[in-house]
Amino acid sequence: MYEITQLKNGARIVSAHLPHMASVCMGVWAGTGSRHESLAQNGVSHFIEHVLFKGTKTRNAKEISEAVEGVGGYLNAFTAEENTCYYAKASADRFGVLADVLMDMYLNPAFDPDEFEKEREVIKEELAMYMDQPSQRVLEVLNEVLWPNHPLGRCITGTEASLDGLKVSTLKRFWKNHYNASNTIIVVVGPIPHQKVVGKLRKHTKHLPAGNSRKYIPMRDRQVQPQVRVRSQRSEQVQLAFGIKTCSRHGENRYALRILNTMLGENMSSRLFQRLREDHGLAYSVYSNLGYFHDAGFLTIAAGIDASHIEQALTLIHQTLNEFKENKPSRKELRQSRDYLIGQLDLHLENTENHMIWLGEQILGYGTCFPVETIRDRLTRTTPEQIRAAAREYFQPNNLNLAVIGKVAKSRFSGIHHWLS
Numbered sequence: 549m550y551e552i553t554q555l556k557n558g559a560r561i562v563s564a565h566l567p568h569m570a571s572v573c574m575g576v577w578a579g580t581g582s583r584h585e586s587l588a589q590n591g592v593s594h595f596i597e598h599v600l601f602k603g604t605k606t607r608n609a610k611e612i613s614e615a616v617e618g619v620g621g622y623l624n625a626f627t628a629e630e631n632t633c634y635y636a637k638a639s640a641d642r643f644g645v646l647a648d649v650l651m652d653m654y655l656n657p658a659f660d661p662d663e664f665e666k667e668r669e670v671i672k673e674e675l676a677m678y679m680d681q682p683s684q685r686v687l688e689v690l691n692e693v694l695w696p697n698h699p700l701g702r703c704i705t706g707t708e709a710s711l712d713g714l715k716v717s718t719l720k721r722f723w724k725n726h727y728n729a730s731n732t733i734i735v736v737v738g739p740i741p742h743q744k745v746v747g748k749l750r751k752h753t754k755h756l757p758a759g760n761s762r763k764y765i766p767m768r769d770r771q772v773q774p775q776v777r778v779r780s781q782r783s784e785q786v787q788l789a790f791g792i793k794t795c796s797r798h799g800e801n802r803y804a805l806r807i808l809n810t811m812l813g814e815n816m817s818s819r820l821f822q823r824l825r826e827d828h829g830l831a832y833s834v835y836s837n838l839g840y841f842h843d844a845g846f847l848t849i850a851a852g853i854d855a856s857h858i859e860q861a862l863t864l865i866h867q868t869l870n871e872f873k874e875n876k877p878s879r880k881e882l883r884q885s886r887d888y889l890i891g892q893l894d895l896h897l898e899n900t901e902n903h904m905i906w907l908g909e910q911i912l913g914y915g916t917c918f919p920v921e922t923i924r925d926r927l928t929r930t931t932p933e934q935i936r937a938a939a940r941e942y943f944q945p946n947n948l949n950l951a952v953i954g955k956v957a958k959s960r961f962s963g964i965h966h967w968l969s
């Protein structure tokens with residue numbers, strides 16, 4: 549289903565030929581993101597993402613959007629810690645339009661000074677929007693606690709101060725250093741054969757400059773005890789976000805952790821959702837999820853709680869985490885969680901956009917794409933003993949971090965240092 553062609557200049561073209569699909573989604577990925585930035589550059593990757601939509605040497609911003617939207621498609625992008633993606637989706641017979649527009653944006657950004665200054669203010673508004681949402685802001689604070697004095701601990705969007713310090717020349721230099729052939733992959737998912745995809749893209753990719761994949765500061769974990777950070781803010785709820793350090797995306801425990809996380813808080817059947825929301829009515833929103841990097845990983849538990857219920861909620865979360873350490877999950881719970889994950893993966897890949905993102909993340913993260921059958925097999929072979937072993941390895945005091953947003957005193961969380969002992 550998946551084919552990869554590496555061109556002479558180092559760029560890779562990846563495709564999934566899905567003849568039954570009506571749409572095609574194309575993504576152009578740069579293997580660079582916020583963790584490649586210095587402190588002074590904080591926010592530059594995300595800023596470049598915005599600027600590439602503001603015009604090229606032959607198209608202005610309106611012409612870029614009209615070219616794709618005018619044929620019934622849409623255009624978008626996102627910046628993460630380790631990659632940046634520009635993508636578009638439309639009817640398969642419009643693939644040529646998508647390729648021309650996306651590659652023009654990627655290869656020929658205008659970096660117009662006037663557009664740069666306007667977009668600086670737009671990004672500041674985006675930052676303000678996130679900071680006005682306590683449920684989002686608490687995750688930014690958690691990153692600061694998890695990865696102190698490291699690019700992973702900084703906001704991808706940057707700060708007002710760092711955004712004010714960026715210049716057009718900074719963006720141009722970063723783009724030139726990171727947007728090169730060896731650091732670029734192009735992913736196409738839809739009813740188009742691989743050779744046709746490669747044939748269409750060769751005329752564009754030959755213009756990618758040579759270069760090397762960019763390095764970043766490795767993450768060296770020095771945490772020895774739980775860390776807590778409380779930010780006072782007037783709000784109706786107290787937002788809690790736990791971050792538990794785990795393995796990287798390459799760790800052998802990742803499949804056990806994937807199932808454990810589903811049991812813990814990924815869906816409405818999970819233990820945390822049932823206990824905090826259904827049994828005790830303590831939260832409307834409570835969930836857990838996993839995050840992976842090349843050399844680090846974490847599990848997040850987040851909930852919005854009334855200040856009067858904090859101690860009860862903390863106790864229930866504490867009890868739930870310790871249960872995974874003390875007892876193996878039942879075969880029934882394991883089977884249900886595994887089948888949920890496999891079912892969600894199948895549903896996810898029915899969409900060409902989701903499929904494109906899944907492929908791009910795998911190629912950049914692992915250098916290859918694992919067949920769906922391999923993932924199903926690894927999940928199926930995961931045992932209750934492996935899940936308990938993962939909980940015992942990671943649910944330890946020196947891996948625990950807590951961020952809090954709300955009108956609450958830090959002293960109410962002093963007992964966190966005795967958790968998971």
